[in-house]
Amino acid sequence: MELSFKHQLGLVCVIMLFPALCFCQEYTKSRATFYGTSDGYGTPTGACGFGEYGRAMNWYDGRVAGVSDLWRNGAGCGTCYQVRCLVPELCDTNGAYLVATDQGYGDRTDFVMSPRAFLKLGRDEYSSEELKKYGTVDIEYKRVPCTYTGNVLFHIKETSTNPGYFALVILNVNGIHDVTAVELYQMGQWKSLNRNYGAVFDFPNPPSGEIRLRFRVSGMSDWVDPMIVIPSNWQPGNTYATKVQLK
Incomplete structure (x- = not known):
């Protein structure tokens, strides 16, 4: 069945509008590593200036990371990402949802993750511990909406x-x-x-x-x-x- 010009134009408009509604960002390939803390949370120091808030960042419960170019002179502080590692036999399909709370550099990495964030990359406890042995893993990531609880x-x-x-x-x-x-x-x-x-x-x-x-x-x-x-x-x-x- 052929669509009239009016219906075709309407369909084009919906298609053009849809990405803006769903924020359908593509994944970007990169690498990630992690840093150590005594309790697995983030650090209260760092280039974003979040202080103690930077350890947990609301309901993210310590799933935080230092970022390199994504820091953007501080504009990237507090932004949120989905990070998935690319070791099929070990990696969880959803990966880690985390917050950028610091500036950090590794071996060609975009993310230097807290222990709590890095362990979320694995599909189970065993897989997460195996990923830690890699030190640095291949990942894909995309920016996602932050979902903090409470008001600004x-x-x-x-x-x-x-x-x-x-x-x-x-x-x-x-x-x-x-x-x-x-x-x-x-x-x-x-x-x-x-x-x-x-x-x-x-x-x-x-x-x-x-x-x-x-x-x-x-x-x-x-x-x-x-x-x-x-x-x-x-x-x-x-x-x-x-x-x-x-x-």
């Missing part, structure tokens, strides 16, 4: 001082989004925070009262309004839950 968080870095210096990390950014800019409202206008390093944005002379912030993410044309203000008595290390949950 503003974590004030421990290096901040009130008053005088303000630095923060934005956490729990779900979906396929990069935090591209952060602004602070001061004296009737929005002023840009500087990306100090990794996911850390700072402002050298914050206002003495409440702090109002907004941020921008890739894939959205408008600024994201967190619908909260940080109180004037904020302290380094405080974390504030916004009323925003991205998808």
Whole structure:
């Protein structure tokens, strides 16, 4: 049965729109290795500046990794990936879902994984232990939407001082989004925070009262309004839950 031009045009539009709806990214071939920690979780230090959050990253339960080119000068911090190894007799078909929390380099690798993440590559406990003997394995990976639980968080870095210096990390950014800019409202206008390093944005002379912030993410044309203000008595290390949950 032949389709009319009208139906053919509609079918083409659906086909063109479908990849945008499902984010059907192709897998990229690479290599992965792992680093050691005493408990298998991630490390609280690293080039993203996540601190203790970088050890577990919400429900990912320590399945984290340092990445090389995917770090993208810090824009790749907090992004999520599906990583599958390519040793058929040992590798799980789903592999590991993990978060980029650091910058890391191995032997021609894109991922230097925490022990908990690397062990997820194997189809069972025996297979995972056998994969560890390889040290570095061939993989394929693709970026996937993050699925953190809870709303977006503003974590004030421990290096901040009130008053005088303000630095923060934005956490729990779900979906396929990069935090591209952060602004602070001061004296009737929005002023840009500087990306100090990794996911850390700072402002050298914050206002003495409440702090109002907004941020921008890739894939959205408008600024994201967190619908909260940080109180004037904020302290380094405080974390504030916004009323925003991205998808």
